[in-house]
Structures are given as structure tokens and as C-alpha cells.
Amino acid sequence: xxxxxxxxxxxxxxxxxxxxxxxxxxxxxxxxxxxxxxxxxxxxxxxxxxxxxxxxxxxxxxxxxxxxxxxxxxxxxxxxxxxxxxxxxxxxxxxxxxxxxxxxxxxxxxxxxxxxxxxxxxxxxxxxxxxxxxxxxxxxxxxxxxxxxxxxxxxxxxxxxxxxxxxxxxxxxxxxxxxxxxxxxxxxxxxxxxxxxxxxxxxxxxxxxxxxxxxxxxxxxxxxxxxxxxxxxxxxxxxxxxxxxxxxxxxxxxxxxxxxxxxxxxxxxxxxxxxxxxxxxxxxxxxxxxxxxxxxxxxxx
Amino acid sequence: xxxxxxxxxxxxxxxxxxxxxxxxxxxxxxxxxxxxxxxxxxxxxxxxxxxxxxxxxxxxxxxxxxxxxxxxxxxxxxxxxxxxxxxxxxxxxxxxxxxxxxxxxxxxxxxxxxxxxxxxxxxxxxxxxxxxxxxxxxxxxxxxxxxxxxxxxxxxxxxxxxxxxxxxxxxxxxxxxxxxxxxxxxxxxxxxxxxxxxxxxxxxxxxxxxxxxxxxxxxxxxxxxxxxxxxxxxxxxxxxxxxxxxxxxxxxxxxxxxxxxxxxxxxxxxxxxxxxxxxxxxxxxxxxxxxxxxxxxxxxxx
Numbered sequence: 001x002x003x004x005x006x007x008x009x010x011x012x013x014x015x016x017x018x019x020x021x022x023x024x025x026x027x028x029x030x031x032x033x034x035x036x037x038x039x040x041x042x043x044x045x046x047x048x049x050x051x052x053x054x055x056x057x058x059x060x061x062x063x064x065x066x067x068x069x070x071x072x073x074x075x076x077x078x079x080x081x082x083x084x085x086x087x088x089x090x091x092x093x094x095x096x097x098x099x100x101x102x103x104x105x106x107x108x109x110x111x112x113x114x115x116x117x118x119x120x121x122x123x124x125x126x127x128x129x130x131x132x133x134x135x136x137x138x139x140x141x142x143x144x145x146x147x148x149x150x151x152x153x154x155x156x157x158x159x160x161x162x163x164x165x166x167x168x169x170x171x172x173x174x175x176x177x178x179x180x181x182x183x184x185x186x187x188x189x190x191x192x193x194x195x196x197x198x199x200x201x202x203x204x205x206x207x208x209x210x211x212x213x214x215x216x217x218x219x220x221x222x223x224x225x226x227x228x229x230x231x232x233x234x235x236x237x238x239x240x241x242x243x244x245x246x247x248x249x250x251x252x253x254x255x256x257x258x259x260x261x262x263x264x265x266x267x268x269x270x271x272x273x274x275x276x277x278x279x280x281x282x283x284x285x286x287x288x289x290x291x292x293x294x295x296x297x298x299x300x301x
Numbered sequence: 302x303x304x305x306x307x308x309x310x311x312x313x314x315x316x317x318x319x320x321x322x323x324x325x326x327x328x329x330x331x332x333x334x335x336x337x338x339x340x341x342x343x344x345x346x347x348x349x350x351x352x353x354x355x356x357x358x359x360x361x362x363x364x365x366x367x368x369x370x371x372x373x374x375x376x377x378x379x380x381x382x383x384x385x386x387x388x389x390x391x392x393x394x395x396x397x398x399x400x401x402x403x404x405x406x407x408x409x410x411x412x413x414x415x416x417x418x419x420x421x422x423x424x425x426x427x428x429x430x431x432x433x434x435x436x437x438x439x440x441x442x443x444x445x446x447x448x449x450x451x452x453x454x455x456x457x458x459x460x461x462x463x464x465x466x467x468x469x470x471x472x473x474x475x476x477x478x479x480x481x482x483x484x485x486x487x488x489x490x491x492x493x494x495x496x497x498x499x500x501x502x503x504x505x506x507x508x509x510x511x512x513x514x515x516x517x518x519x520x521x522x523x524x525x526x527x528x529x530x531x532x533x534x535x536x537x538x539x540x541x542x543x544x545x546x547x548x549x550x551x552x553x554x555x556x557x558x559x560x561x562x563x564x565x566x567x568x569x570x571x572x573x574x575x576x577x578x579x580x581x582x583x584x585x586x587x588x589x590x591x592x593x594x595x596x597x598x599x600x601x602x603x
């Protein structure tokens with residue numbers, strides 16, 4: 001039975017050209033990079049504060065919405081719009097840390113419920129303010145790259161490139177700066193960090209602000225690719241959760257590896273089994289990781 | 302008493318409210334039985350949907366009696382929950398929450414993907430059970446079915462708290478006490494899995510009844526927002542006590558059904574209430590009642 005199925009799949013493969021497989025791989029890698037872009041801020045906040053930020057997807061959605069409002073409706077130049085959105089998200093993050101996370105520090109259940117609450121507030125407000133109508137941000141980089149028979153829109157390639165740059169930047173912040181050192185110290189042992197004179201409240205605020213800004217930037221860069229509506233955050237956070245579970249909660253390298261891996265699994269699955277089954281396949285991979293390697297592919301931060 | 306007399310005096314509209322309130326209370330109490338051991342399920346709606354779909358597919362597609370459909374729904378949800386629980390409950394709570402959240406989303410995507418399961422538009426004309434030749438076709442007779450089943454499940458979950466098993470569950474709440482429990486020979490993983498499976502069997506069964514009440518099912522009926530609604534009912538009511546979730550689900554459902562026709566206003570108000578309760582009243586509404594009672598008693602004593 002199983003052999004029969006494998007035979008059938010192989011036959012389909014050989015009848016398909018190699019180009020199609022390569023195309024699938026390329027789409028998978030680029031989609032994976034977009035997933036990483038989405039999941040990065042989530043990893044940062046979990047890695048340092050051990051908070052799973054459920055509101056992450058909604059901030060991502062808010063980033064995409066704001067770029068529509070600021071860039072398309074108000075016609076700001078792109079170079080002014082990006083910092084403005086990042087700053088707005090950072091301020092929101094700082095306020096959320098101040099008003100909510102700090103008061104519930106150490107109670108993971110209440111924290112999780114609180115982030116769910118924040119996410120519901122942002123989402124329902126967005127439905128009420130922006131409406132259910134799908135919005136589109138026009139392509140900033142039109143055109144399609146064709147190489148070795150593979151076709152890839154420049155837009156997606158650029159977003160994937162930006163994702164990689166943001167991973168590199170986050171690495172630099174966490175491993176090369178003094179604030180990054182402080183963040184890692186808090187992750188290791190908050191009490192000792194405080195004894196050594198680190199202002200843990202300030203660093204926690206900084207980390208959450210940075211995580212929110214990353215989420216919003218993710219939304220900004222996928223805005224021309226996806227169509228935008230207030231429900232997009234939920235889909236984004238589902239993939240992000242699957243990726244951070246597979247990569248290891250709070251592990252930046254793990255997020256990188258798992259994002260690319262899941263991107264490829266999904267596109268290959270869609271190619272061989274159909275798009276709906278690919279969704280289920282991704283879930284099965286996550287469960288398999290939970291059973292055989294619960295700490296994730298790359299382990300802890 | 303009021304619950305039993307209700308059909309005699311109420312209008313159809315109020316019977317509808319009563320049915321929805323009872324369903325929500327039972328879901329929330331089932332969620333609470335998992336919360337009680339320190340695990341947060343963010344995908345209970347997925348198990349409600351699984352039960353509802355199982356029942357609908359059995360009765361509409363395979364022409365099996367609605368009673369067997371209800372039973373099959375409970376068995377299906379319970380079995381799947383047992384499998385998932387066995388895989389995820391060995392890990393820390395956060396992994397469980399995330400994995401169950403993912404399950405809740407995937408299960409609906411799965412039903413949406415296949416035409417046999419009704420696809421995006423769902424399946425209509427779900428038959429209702431026939432009770433000794435009497436079809437439960439109006440709100441009044443269906444109310445009795447919902448009432449009996451919710452009272453049965455609530456009594457079951459309530460009683461279980463005071464058994465040896467229910468007391469043991471409380472020891473699994475924190476990592477340290479769980480280790481202690483294991484050191485005296487308690488099979489923590491199995492107990493937790495069984496509790497989760499029971500809770501999901503309950504919501505799956507009620508989901509089947511819910512689908513029969515609506516007489517249709519589609520992927521938009523039980524979504525993530527259903528899971529969060531249940532969570533909000535439980536937290537607002539208070540999770541220190543069995544009657545907290547009952548109170549929260551009852552009050553908020555009544556309010557929600559009365560005040561809001563638009564879903565997003567309801568979500569917004571619910572979420573705001575949730576934040577206020579979490580930040581300033583960690584014990585929920587029942588802790589208020591407790592406080593009033595304590596004051597009253599201490600006044601009496603003086």
C-alpha cells in the first residue's frame with residue numbers, strides 16, 4: 001500500500017520536469033524567508049522574557065494596514081513611512097510592556113491570556129476602523145526574475161532579502177551590543193542581572209518595543225505581496241507558532257532554519273499532494289518535532 | 302428549579318437564549334477542568350468543531366441516527382484529544398497551548414478543504430434526534446435535550462473534582478508539585494491526558510448537539526474567537542472555583558446576546574472586560590462574591 005503510493009508519487013515526479021521541482025524549492029525558500037520575517041519578533045520576546053506574545057500577529061497586521069494608510073492614502077514617501085510605522089509599533093510595544101506585561105511578570109498563564117486579550121482588542125478595533133474590505137498596496141518593485149527556467153517576482157525576492165538582513169541585524173543587536181548583552185543576561189537569570197546593576201525593567205521594555213517594531217516591519221514588507229485585511233494576523237501567527245515550536249522557542253537560529261524548512265515542506269507538499277494537504281502536512285511535522293525533539297531543531301537560545 | 306419551569310413561561314426567543322447559555326456554560330466548565338491543572342487550551346473550538354462535524358457527517362452523509370451521531374462526536378473528539386494530549390502534555394504548558402491552538406486552526410482548514418465535508422459553505426439540513434417518536438423540532442423540546450446533557454456533564458465534572466482523581470489533579474498545577482506527585486508514584490502524564498480527553502469529549506458531544514440545534518455546520522461557526530470567548534468566560538468568572546466559569550459564561554453570554562448584534566463590538570467589549578479583570582481582579586467575579594461573604598460573616602461574628 002505504502003509502496004504503491006510512493007511509486008505513484010515518484011512517477012508524478014519523473015513526469016514533472018526538474019524545473020518544476022526547482023521552482024517549488026525556490027518558492028518554498030522565499031516563502032520561508034517571509035515566515036521568518038513574521039516570526040522574528042516573536043522569537044525575540046520569548047527568548048528574553050519567556051512571554052509568548054499572542055498579539056504579535058495583530059501587530060503584524062497593523063504594520064500592513066498602516067503602510068496602506070500612510071503610503072497609499074496619505075501618499076507619504078516610503079522613507080518617511082517606514083520609520084514612522086516602526087516607531088509607532090515600538091511605542092505601542094513599550095506601553096504594553098509597561099501597562100500589562102510588567103504587572104504580570106512571572107505568571108505565564110495570566111501573561112498568555114493577557115496577550116490574547118491585547119490581540120483581540122487590536123483585531124476587533126481594526127475590523128471596526130478599517131472594515132472588512134480587502135486592501136492592496138501597489139507593487140513597489142514590479143517585474144519578474146527569470147533564471148534557469150524559474151520565475152520569481154522581484155517583490156518577493158526583495159522581501160526575502162530584507163528578511164535575511166533583519167535576521168542579521170537582530171543577531172548584531174543581541175550578540176554585539178551592550179543592550180543585547182543585558183537582554184541575554186536577563187534571559188539567563190533575571191535576579192542576578194538585576195543585582196549586577198542591569199535595569200531589567202528598561203531592558204524588558206526595550207525588548208518588547210523591538211519585538212513589536214519587528215512584527216510591524218514584517219507586515220510592512222509583505223503588504224505588497226498579500227492582500228490586507230484585519231483577519232490576516234491570525235494566519236500569520238499560526239505559521240509563526242508552528243515555526244518557533246519547530247525551531248525551538250526563543251532561538252533565533254532555530255527560527256531561521258525552521259522557517260526555511262517549513263517554507264520548503266509546504267511548497268513541496270502543495271506540489272506533490274495539493275495545497276490543502278500541505279497545511280495538514282506542516283501540522284504533522286510540528287507534532288513529529290514535539291514527539292521526537294520537543295526542544296526544537298536547534299534547542300534553547 | 303427555574304431551569305425546569307422555564308419552558309412553561311418563556312417565549313421562543315428566551316428559549317434560544319437559554320439554550321445558548323447552557324451550551325456556553327458547559328463548554329466553559331469543560332475548559333475549566335483543563336485550566337484547573339494549569340494547562341490553557343487555546344483550541345477548544347477545534348474540538349467542538351470536530352464533534353459537530355463528526356455528528357453531521359455521520360447523520361447527513363452516512364444516514365446514521367442522530368443519537369449515534371452525538372455519541373460518535375464525543376468518542377471522536379475524546380480520542381483525538383487523547384492522542385494530542387499524550388504527545389504535548391509531557392511538555393511545559395506553553396507548548397501545549399501553542400500546539401492545541403495550531404490544531405484548532407488546522408482542523409477547521411481541513412474540513413474547509415474537502416467538498417465531502419461541505420467545503421467553505423458547510424453542510425445544511427442536519428437532522429435532530431427523535432425521542433420515543435417525538436421529534437425535537439422546536440426550541441422547547443430541544444431545550445430539554447440540551448438541559449439534560451449540560452446538567453449531566455456539569456454534574457460529572459463537578460463530582461470528579463471531589464474524587465481522589467480530582468484531588469490528585471490539583472497537585473499537577475506547578476512543575477515542582479508535579480515532580481513531587483510523580484515521586485510518590487502518580488502517573489502525571491496519563492492523568493493529564495485523560496482529563497484533557499474527557500474535557501474534549503464533553504465539548505465534542507455538546508458541539509454535536511449545538512450543530513443539531515443550528516441545523517447546519519460550516520467552518521465559520523467554531524473559530525479561534527470561540528476558543529477565546531470560552532477563555533474570557535472562565536477568566537472573568539474566576540478560575541479559583543467551579544462556579545466561576547458558570548457565572549462568567551452565564552453572565553457574559555446573556556450580556557452578549559442582549560447587547561450586541563455586531564460581532565466585533567462584542568469581541569472588543571469582552572476583551573476589555575478580560576483585561577480589566579486580569580489586571581485588577583485576578584480571582585474573577587467569584588472572588589468578589591467570596592469577599593462579600595467573608596465580610597458578611599465577619600460582621601455576624603462581631
